[in-house]
Amino acid sequence: MLPGLDGLSIVRQVRRRKDMTPILILTARDQPAQVVELLNAGADDYLAKPFDLGELLARAMALIRRGNGASQPVLTVGRISLNTVEQSVRCAGELIDLSPTEYRLLEYLIFRPRAIVSARELLEHLYDYNWQHHSNVIEAHVSNLRKKLRAVGEETSIVTLRGRGYRLEAPEQQL
Numbered sequence: 001m002l003p004g005l006d007g008l009s010i011v012r013q014v015r016r017r018k019d020m021t022p023i024l025i026l027t028a029r030d031q032p033a034q035v036v037e038l039l040n041a042g043a044d045d046y047l048a049k050p051f052d053l054g055e056l057l058a059r060a061m062a063l064i065r066r067g068n069g070a071s072q073p074v075l076t077v078g079r080i081s082l083n084t085v086e087q088s089v090r091c092a093g094e095l096i097d098l099s100p101t102e103y104r105l106l107e108y109l110i111f112r113p114r115a116i117v118s119a120r121e122l123l124e125h126l127y128d129y130n131w132q133h134h135s136n137v138i139e140a141h142v143s144n145l146r147k148k149l150r151a152v153g154e155e156t157s158i159v160t161l162r163g164r165g166y167r168l169e170a171p172e173q174q175l
Contacts, residue, residue, distance in 0.1 A: 011025075011043050022045075022064065024046070027046070027048060027049065028049045044063050075111065077110050077156055094152050102141055105122060108122065109167075113169075114169065142166060155171040
């Protein structure tokens, strides 16, 4: 449904050029025959709309890891290491006990180091779209996460940018 060429044609062209860039197909079409055709043409993965943003990120990171030959799904910012398979967080090797929501919040931010992430975007990632209790729940989770990181001596911070959102910064990135 792209203008000009369709996704299948694009995948074929990319692979014909021997370009091995990972390809993740996002589409409204979900017929098994179409999926098979896209994968056989050279797509690496497929996700039908509507999709969960967390799942999209996890699939994209898996493709990147495979492309780089990485065998461990560990993301690191500063002294924080987040293992997406174990769903664990360590600071300088010390395990940090996070609630499931705190883990998902940190995971979302760590996938976007230095990017500004709005409170609305975090709400949409962490909760069902129909959830109505939006008051200050993000601020409370960010505050709790900051306290847990500081408790283990971590200097990586979640910076609040008033009216814009949050950004994860390692000490060497802070201004």
